[in-house]
Amino acid sequence: MVQNGVIQEVGPTRRLENLAIARHAVEINAAGRLVMPGFVDSHTHLAFPLGNRATSGSSGNVRTVSSPSRARLAARARAQVEAMARHGTTTVEVKTGCGPDENAETKLLRVLRTLKNDPIDLIPTFLFHLPGDGLCGAHDAAAEWVFRELLPKIRRGHLARFADLAWNANPTWHGRFSRYLQAARQLGFLCKIHADQVSTADAIRMAIEHLVVSIDHLEHASPGEVAMLAQSSTIATLLPATSFHAGTEFAPARELIDAGAAVALASNFNPRHTPALSMQTVVALACRHMRMTPEEAICAATINGAHALGRARSAGSLEIGKSADLLVLSVPDYHDMVHHFGSNLVHLTMKRGEIIYEEGEVAHLPVEQLRLCW
Ligand SMILES: [Zn+2]
Numbered sequence: 001m002v003q004n005g006v007i008q009e010v011g012p013t014r015r016l017e018n019l020a021i022a023r024h025a026v027e028i029n030a031a032g033r034l035v036m037p038g039f040v041d042s043h044t045h046l047a048f049p050l051g052n053r054a055t056s057g058s059s060g061n062v063r064t065v066s067s068p069s070r071a072r073l074a075a076r077a078r079a080q081v082e083a084m085a086r087h088g089t090t091t092v093e094v095k096t097g098c099g100p101d102e103n104a105e106t107k108l109l110r111v112l113r114t115l116k117n118d119p120i121d122l123i124p125t126f127l128f129h130l131p132g133d134g135l136c137g138a139h140d141a142a143a144e145w146v147f148r149e150l151l152p153k154i155r156r157g158h159l160a161r162f163a164d165l166a167w168n169a170n171p172t173w174h175g176r177f178s179r180y181l182q183a184a185r186q187l188g189f190l191c192k193i194h195a196d197q198v199s200t201a202d203a204i205r206m207a208i209e210h211l212v213v214s215i216d217h218l219e220h221a222s223p224g225e226v227a228m229l230a231q232s233s234t235i236a237t238l239l240p241a242t243s244f245h246a247g248t249e250f251a252p253a254r255e256l257i258d259a260g261a262a263v264a265l266a267s268n269f270n271p272r273h274t275p276a277l278s279m280q281t282v283v284a285l286a287c288r289h290m291r292m293t294p295e296e297a298i299c300a301a302t303i304n305g306a307h308a309l310g311r312a313r314s315a316g317s318l319e320i321g322k323s324a325d326l327l328v329l330s331v332p333d334y335h336d337m338v339h340h341f342g343s344n345l346v347h348l349t350m351k352r353g354e355i356i357y358e359e360g361e362v363a364h365l366p367v368e369q370l371r372l373c374w
Helices: 013-017 058-066 070-086 102-115 136-156 171-187 201-209 223-230 240-246 253-259 279-289 294-301 303-308 335-339
Strands: 034-037 039-041 089-095 121-128 162-166 190-195 214-217 235-238 263-265 326-329 346-351 354-358
Touching: 039 279, 039 294, 039 303, 070 089, 070 102, 070 346, 070 354, 089 303, 089 346, 102 121, 102 136, 121 136, 136 171, 162 171, 171 190, 171 201, 190 201, 201 214, 201 223, 223 253, 235 253, 235 303, 240 279, 253 263, 263 279, 263 294, 263 303, 279 294, 279 335, 294 303, 294 335
Parallel strands: 039 089, 089 121, 121 162, 162 190, 190 214, 214 235, 235 263
Antiparallel strands: 034 326, 326 346, 346 354
């Protein structure tokens, strides 16, 4: 039962039908279908400036993010957000990460701000990674500039909630990484770490020391690193679509869960490395390739994702008082989501009590009704 965008009641149909609040309610018939919370995709790069994979390299990103207009970037990002909504995502995190170039970073963050909460919640993250190849001195100056100027500016403008760090295993950088996390926390950011490298022990240690909310990727985490993470409150955010697409190793989800770590699942969507934005696909891959059960994978893709974004009070589950972010899927049982790998099963997406997407009919359309989008 939903009122003013908030879940008021949850329970068996017969009980709800007898409540006073039900008298004037509009009924949505979901007979034979699955109703579940909207997906919370807690790790994406959807506002990637490039339209295809032809251009590459992180130094290239800075150039290209500066070139398209803000309106064009916003239109592209909006199209990706709408595609996500059609596939059942109702809350999404979006990272920057085009290098310490103020124009590129703040431009992307301002674009994200224009998209905020319409049609789904969008949570922006500033992603710091080392500048491209260059002299150490240039690195130092760039890092100092990020700590002293860019981070405070982003914070003052309320342009990002999270500060993420692209880890580098080279120990000469670890002192600076620690300072970055410290500076970000002092400014009031919540922190994350991208740990996709072979040795993640130092990254996990730093994540625990700085109370980061999530450490993401972890494809190469060793048993000792799994044990270390399981002792902490840091969430392990795993990205199986990335491993699937690259044909590389999957993160040790089973070991992490069995050791007691909190695991979230996310798409890592970006047009170049992981062009899959469907969290249904992510759940199916997690079950097939990381030995997660459907129950674990769905929790990881909803409520644990909400925890990884600091949104668990309002999103991630169908509970009284939470935002009415829910899906009706064209399967009778949640186990079928894993079986129907690769199809979009979303019949309806609801965000804050409003239907933002409903599956359409296949029909012959007269050519005059066709609209050009771009
Ligand atoms: Zn990523």
